[in-house]
Amino acid sequence: MQCPTCRHPESHVLESRSADLGRSVRRRRECLRCQERFTTYERIEAIPLTVIKRDGRRESFNHSKVFHGLSQACEKTTVTPKQVKLIVEDVENFLQQRNYREITSKDLGALVLERLGQLSEVAYIRFASVYGQFASIDDFSAILRLLEKRLEKRGEKPLRLRPNLPTPGP
Numbered sequence: 001m002q003c004p005t006c007r008h009p010e011s012h013v014l015e016s017r018s019a020d021l022g023r024s025v026r027r028r029r030e031c032l033r034c035q036e037r038f039t040t041y042e043r044i045e046a047i048p049l050t051v052i053k054r055d056g057r058r059e060s061f062n063h064s065k066v067f068h069g070l071s072q073a074c075e076k077t078t079v080t081p082k083q084v085k086l087i088v089e090d091v092e093n094f095l096q097q098r099n100y101r102e103i104t105s106k107d108l109g110a111l112v113l114e115r116l117g118q119l120s121e122v123a124y125i126r127f128a129s130v131y132g133q134f135a136s137i138d139d140f141s142a143i144l145r146l147l148e149k150r151l152e153k154r155g156e157k158p159l160r161l162r163p164n165l166p167t168p169g170p
Contacts, residue, residue, distance in 0.1 A: 003031035004038055011038075031159075049095055050102045058102075063088060070112060074128035076118045087115045105131070121147055 001011050011029040019026040025041035030036070043068070049061035067088045074084055091111045095103060109131035117124045124147060134140045 001029055002042055003034060003036055005036040006031060006034040008033035046096055047099060047101060049092075050101060051108055052102055052104045054105060061092070061103075063092060066091070066108070068114065069130070070116070070123075070127065073116070073130065074120065074123040077123045079116075079120045079123050083119060087112060087119075090115060117147070117150060121151070 002009050003011060006029050010032045012032060013027050014030055015028040017026050018024075019037065019041060020043070024041050027040045027042065029038055029040060031038070050058050051061050052058055067084060070084050070087060071081065091108070109127070113124060113128055113131070116127055125144065129140065129142050132139070132143065136141075
C-alpha cells in the first residue's frame with residue numbers, strides 16, 4: 001500500500017480489525033520509509049446492480065436516490081434519518097446477498113415498502129402513492145385496505161379512512 005505522505009510503496013500492517021458490520025477490514029499501517037501511520041479499508045467489490053425503469057431504461061442502483069425518495073415519504077413522521085438509512089442498506093444487502101444483477105423499479109419499491117410498513121403507516125402510504133403510480137382512486141383504496149389488514153393482523157387499531165360524519169339530509 002502506497003504511503004499517502006511520501007508515496008513509498010511498502011508499509012507494515014500494525015493492526016487489523018473488522019469494520020462496517022463485518023463488510024470491510026480496517027488496517028493501521030506504518031510506512032517503512034518515513035514511519036508515517038495511516039489507515040486503510042479493504043472491502044469486497046459489490047456486484048453492480050441495475051434498476052430497470054418502467055419505460056425500459058436501465059440505471060445503476062443509486063443508494064442516494066432511494067434514500068432521498070424514502071426520506072421525502074418519511075418527512076414529519078416518526079421515522080428517523082438513521083432508520084431510512086438502515087432500510088436502504090438492508091434492501092441493498094438483501095439484493096447483494098442474493099446476487100441480483102437487475103431488478104425492476106417496481107420490485108425495488110416493493111422491497112422498500114415491505115420494510116417501511118413496519119415503521120410508519122403514513123410513510124408507507126406516501127411512498128406507495130409515488131412508487132405505485134395509481135391509475136385510479138380504487139387502486140389507492142386497495143393499498144389502504146391492504147394496510148388495514150396488516151394492522152389488524154398485528155392487533156393494532158385499523159385506520160379510519162374517513163371520520164364518521166352524519167350524512168347530509170333534507
